[in-house]
Amino acid sequence: MKTKKMELYVHIPFCIQKCNYCDFCSFQASKETIDAYMKQLYREIGFWGKRLSGTMLSSIFIGGGTPSCIDAEYICCLCECIKEYFAWEPKIEITMEANPGTVDQQKLQKYYQAGIQRLSFGLQSTKEEELRYLGRIHTYEDFLNSYELARMTGFENINIDLMSGIPKQTMTSYEETLRAAASLKPEHISAYSLIVEDGTPFAQNPKLEQDLPSEEDEVQMYAMTGEILGEYGYEKYEISNYSLPGKECRHNLGYWSGIPYLGAGLNASSYLDQKRFDNPSKMKDYLELMTFEKPWQQAEELSIEAQIEEFMFLGLRKTEGVSKQEFKEKFHQSLDTLYQDVIENAIKQGWMKEKNQRLSLTEQGILISNQILCEFLL
Numbered sequence: 001m002k003t004k005k006m007e008l009y010v011h012i013p014f015c016i017q018k019c020n021y022c023d024f025c026s027f028q029a030s031k032e033t034i035d036a037y038m039k040q041l042y043r044e045i046g047f048w049g050k051r052l053s054g055t056m057l058s059s060i061f062i063g064g065g066t067p068s069c070i071d072a073e074y075i076c077c078l079c080e081c082i083k084e085y086f087a088w089e090p091k092i093e094i095t096m097e098a099n100p101g102t103v104d105q106q107k108l109q110k111y112y113q114a115g116i117q118r119l120s121f122g123l124q125s126t127k128e129e130e131l132r133y134l135g136r137i138h139t140y141e142d143f144l145n146s147y148e149l150a151r152m153t154g155f156e157n158i159n160i161d162l163m164s165g166i167p168k169q170t171m172t173s174y175e176e177t178l179r180a181a182a183s184l185k186p187e188h189i190s191a192y193s194l195i196v197e198d199g200t201p202f203a204q205n206p207k208l209e210q211d212l213p214s215e216e217d218e219v220q221m222y223a224m225t226g227e228i229l230g231e232y233g234y235e236k237y238e239i240s241n242y243s244l245p246g247k248e249c250r251h252n253l254g255y256w257s258g259i260p261y262l263g264a265g266l267n268a269s270s271y272l273d274q275k276r277f278d279n280p281s282k283m284k285d286y287l288e289l290m291t292f293e294k295p296w297q298q299a300e301e302l303s304i305e306a307q308i309e310e311f312m313f314l315g316l317r318k319t320e321g322v323s324k325q326e327f328k329e330k331f332h333q334s335l336d337t338l339y340q341d342v343i344e345n346a347i348k349q350g351w352m353k354e355k356n357q358r359l360s361l362t363e364q365g366i367l368i369s370n371q372i373l374c375e376f377l378l
């Protein structure tokens with residue numbers, strides 16, 4: 001393989017209970033399944049470690065699911081296994097997702113000693129009624145305990161996930177959630193708006209529509225997120241991500257910048273040597289995989305058009321946008337020439353702006369980002 005530097009994503013698909021809005025690859029599982037899965041995951045990491053020897057990891061993200069709901073020993077073994085098989089940059093960022101109510105002091109100490117430096121807590125809301133509606137397993141107090149324990153353990157880099165557009169959420173309750181989270185001074189806040197995905201309990205709830213905030217409120221909530229977090233010193237660096245200066249998530253930034261990545265575990269996606277490939281999405285198929293090379297062998301190399309679209313889609317999510325120079329170096333053609341009409345129109349409408357040879361979405365453009373990004377399909 002030609003890949004010299006990449007990110008590693010490891011998927012732990014287990015959760016204590018399924019949330020009402022969740023369409024991620026996550027579920028409850030028996031001890032036996034968890035054990036079999038983790039062993040297969042170590043095998044997969046060993047396989048890719050040998051296959052990609054000479055490749056340097058720039059970041060590791062252990063996500064899910066809820067990685068913190070399984071025995072901490074599994075996570076320690078996972079970190080050992082990655083260390084054994086991969087070389088990594090001295091300043092590597094290692095993040096793990098944790099849910100409030102699933103960690104205690106002992107677990108946190110084990111994660112810390114295993115080398116995890118960054119935790120991402122899924123809080124979503126500080127309001128009990130909203131948490132219950134979402135089907136979260138924790139209360140706000142559970143979160144506060146987990147957060148405080150993490151700080152006491154020594155974690156100096158913490159993200160809090162928040163959500164807008166929750167059923168029964170009001171402008172006031174969302175503002176209170178934002179202020180309460182920001183007052184704790186986490187290094188990073190991700191604030192996504194709820195999307196009702198097909199196949200989830202929310203999508204089948206006939207009462208949901210009447211409880212959802214109006215579209216106008218959602219637009220206002222988005223604007224309010226930037227304003228309020230700005231008061232507390234957070235800067236927006238991507239459509240839904242805010243950080244204190246210098247505390248952007250390096251894993252996310254790498255992904256939006258097109259760094260190759262390996263996804264290990266159930267349903268995980270990878271992008272290596274311009275090829276995208278996915279692991280099996282069914283547990284039985286994943287556990288029965290004898291060679292992890294199979295999904296890679298079946299993958300097709302992305303066409304230049306697909307690579308350009310990906311570059312634009314991911315790059316325009318970042319506040320700094322895309323660099324015309326980088327585009328030229330990568331694709332040997334001019335961004336302005338290829339997308340002349342699209343860019344001219346978007347700038348005229350006030351949806352995009354250009355500064356220092358970089359093109360980015362304006363605040364107005366972000367509100368209709370899906371529509372604008374579609375214009376960049378070739």
Ligand code: SF4
Nearest residue numbers: 015018019022026065
């Ligand atoms: S904790 Fe996260 S992954 Fe698990 S069910 Fe809830 S939203 Fe899905």
